[in-house]
Amino acid sequence: MTSGGGGTAPQAARITDRTRCMFRAILAENGVADTDDAILEQEVVMFFKLTRSHRIKLGRPGDFADCPVIINNDDDDNEISDTVTKTIAPSLPQSPLSTSPTSPHSSLSSPLSSPPSSSPSSPPPLISTPSRISLRETSDNVVGSAGMYAGMDGPNKRKRKRTLCVAQCEDARSRSLSITPSIESLARDASVSESRQPVEIMGQTSLPESLHMAVEENAVPEGRSPLILPTDVTEASDGADPKRQITRLLEGGMSEILRAEDAVDVMTSVLLTAARIRIQAGKFGFERILIGTTTNIADIRKYTEQSLVELPFEVATAKIAKSGAGCAGIGLQKAWEEAFYWDIIQRYAAALDPMPAARGPPDGFTPQEKVTTAKFIEMVGVGTSDENQRKCRLWWKDLSDMQNTGVVCTLLYRSTKFNKYCKTFPRRKQYPRELIDTVVSWEKVYGSHIKQIELRALDQAGGNYSGRQDLLHASIAEILSIPESNWNNGSNMWHSNDEEESWKLTSRCTATSTESTPKRLTEDAYIESGTNKSFFISVRPGVNKLLSVFPIVPISPGDLLGIFSGKIRFSEDCSVAQSIVGPAPHLWLDYSQVTGTLNQMQVARPGGEANVHLAWEGVNEDVESGPCESWRVLVLAIRKIMPFEPLIRTASSEEQFTLHQSLDFARKGFLEETF
DSSP: OOSSSSSSOOOOOOOOOHHHHHHHHHHHTOOOOOOOHHHHHHHHHHHHHHHHHHHHHHTTOOOOOOOSSSSTTTHHHHHHHHHHHHHHHHOOOOSSSSSOOOTTTBBBTTTOOOOOOOOTOOOOOOOOOSSSSOOOHHHTTTTTSSSOOOOSSSTTOOOOOOOOSHHHHHHHHOOBBBOTTTHHHHHHOTTTTGGOSSSOOOOOOSOHHHHHHHHHHHHOOOOOOOOOOOHHHHHHHHHHOGGGGGOOOOOOTTEEEEHHHHHHHHHHHHHHHHHHHHHHGGGGGOOOOOOHHHHHHHHHHHHHHHGGSSSOOHHHHHHHHHHHHHHHHHHHHHHHHTTTTHHHHHHHHHHHHOOOEEEEEEEEOOOOHHHOOOOOHHHTTTOOOHHHHHHHHHHHHHHEEEEEEEETTHHHTOOOHHHHHHHHHOOOOOOTHHHHHHHHHHHHHHHHHHHHHHHHHHHHTTOOHHHHHHHHHHHTTOOOOOOOOGGGSSSSOBBOOOHHHHHHHHHOOOSBBOHHHHHHHTTTTOOOOOOGGGEEEEEOSSSSSSEEESSSSSTTOOEEEEOOOEEEESSSOOOOOOOOOOSSEEEEEEEEBBBBBGGGSSSTTTTOOEEEEEEEEEEEESSSOOOOOOOEEEESSSSSSSOOOOOOEEEHHHHHHHHTOOHHHHTTOOOOSOO
16 A cells, blocks of 8 residues: 555555544544544554554564555555655655754754654654554654644645644643743744744843753754744744844743743733722722612612712712722622632532432532532522533632632632633643643732732822832842832922922923823723833842843833833933933933832843833923923833833943942942932
């Protein structure tokens, strides 16, 4: 029998219905719904050809008396190798001596891959044949480092999603992807396209010693084929300037997170939900709020139309704000209650008498739990269909497991996107707790930042925009030695009244904004499409630096990240390194006496790589386009910035750059005086 690259299964292949059913079940179990008989027969033939090849190598070819297909004796090893190569990786050269074109870094492991497997020309490993074996897993063992295609060559071939390489194969098997081992590889493969790496962190141009060691340990072993990258990745690597290659570091614990790509998308929605709820709660903060409510429509209309609208303005708005905060509290209460539904169901189910097991395969739930769930659903007024009961059991058990493993903030502020992600998460018998472990890893990274959002919203609702909660965070308080009075994220005050008056008398600048700084910092704070991201900037101990300032949500070019702290000066004397030159002569910002969160960001040399820049904004809150009366120095993004990517600005002078490399000055927040 000859298995060419372009033909269908030969007529000599006699496959029984039993064999077809068995192979269809195997394919379906692995997520492949092949119904085309020609493709199925090709898969079967390939399986037995590979099996026979391995037995020949072991010296036990056997007579294949019971083989459901005819295997001709002229099928040799070369034909098997050629067929597998053309079937699984058509882009691979057919000559075993030829080498694949690779990027300048093809000798290193991809950050998204494990070590490459053997070359196509090497003998395939022995395949164990349990009672249920996946043909696609069998094929993976032959050419593991190449992209994979389902089906075989020929007119009936169906091309499916092409996975990257071994890393994607591993991901398909484990799905419990941790990017911890990838942190070293990120430094080596900085040229990989941004779409393949959702968490890309810009840092220094040289590799730390630990990363150099990781490069040497992960180099492709001698005699193995280099990793074949997709076309877009290879082109990006070829066109990259090695001098511009940069180390990419993960901040804020992101190196330990599972499913980082999903985390960025899902947890961003959770963070926005947390900000919206806490801003809605406003000045009531964490107070206990008692509000009267009813489901009687007549009573609701009577209260609103005859009572609320007749109240004085201040009283009416206070009541509306209080009821809004109360509704936010009820939402949080319901979200947390739902995490305990399964505990209530289990406690009741444990008291029921034994029941016969239900028909069908086991699903992890006892008959008592199913009966109790049905009763619970009926009492709380949720849909009672069998399918809805099944979904509720899974969902409530997942929430209970998350809560029992310490997930709190994420469950309280979980969004619609989070709920959908969990409910549609792929369930696999090999990793029953994969979803729980993933969410727990997210909570460990994002939990403290959600708490900071709560405190930040409470402070701002009370008129405090200083951002001192960042300074008081336990991990920061241990590092910085700064009085609270010298920390101010909320404004750029004039250094003195004399300098302010001198500016107003001599200046001819026109203001570009009438908004107050508090409004600028709170406007659209929780709107995903908004440009104000100042609410989502955090500071934590850095990986390579004493401190690292980074966003916890994705940032777009032009987004506002906050105020760069300091005092506005109007004088000829600019004698400190901690200065930012203004848009007018003798106008500058002095941050040697006042500092803040964004002042702690990393600083590159003048003309170096940066992802943010400082912009002066003239303000006149009374007259639009009137004379500029005050200034604020904004921090704006100049490119896309991913969550937990350190913010970097360029220094205004070499002296300033040198100062920011000093640990002593860093511990003082780059202030001039010693406190």
